[in-house]
Amino acid sequence: MKSPYITAMAVSALLLSASAALAQVTLNSVRVGAKDPVAVAKFYETAFGMQEVNRINSPAGPEIFVNFGATADAAKANKSEPIVIMHRDSDALQDPIPHVILNVKDMTATVAAIKAAGGSMASEPRVRSERPEL
Numbered sequence: 001m002k003s004p005y006i007t008a009m010a011v012s013a014l015l016l017s018a019s020a021a022l023a024q025v026t027l028n029s030v031r032v033g034a035k036d037p038v039a040v041a042k043f044y045e046t047a048f049g050m051q052e053v054n055r056i057n058s059p060a061g062p063e064i065f066v067n068f069g070a071t072a073d074a075a076k077a078n079k080s081e082p083i084v085i086m087h088r089d090s091d092a093l094q095d096p097i098p099h100v101i102l103n104v105k106d107m108t109a110t111v112a113a114i115k116a117a118g119g120s121m122a123s124e125p126r127v128r129s130e131r132p133e134l
Contacts (some may be wrong), residue, residue, distance in 0.1 A: 033088035051075035061087025
């Protein structure tokens with residue numbers, strides 16, 4: 001009778017330790033590749049009100065970190081993860097991934113800001129039924 005109990009306790013301990021390890025993993029940043037990272041950073045600033053919070057210059061081109069905030073100081077103080085815009089040789093990729101997924105409260109205003117900043121959308125916005133609160 002003790003053997004199943006000991007086995008159950010061992011499995012429970014193993015699951016708890018595994019979930020504790022997973023809880024220590026968080027998102028560091030989102031990376032977006034662009035032929036012109038400076039122009040893309042400017043787009044994110046104009047369309048979404050993001051600010052540049054860091055820049056790493058390299059021979060391949062700059063990596064520009066942007067985050068939400070009314071000012072650069074506010075964006076630097078923001079604890080959410082930044083979007084990192086890095087150089088790539090071409091924007092003519094067949095695979096449209098990676099996606100950047102942003103939570104939006106006013107979709108109409110956000111779509112207008114995207115278009116006013118020179119952006120476009122592959123499809124019309126839609127509510128995700130599995131998470132309607134987003």
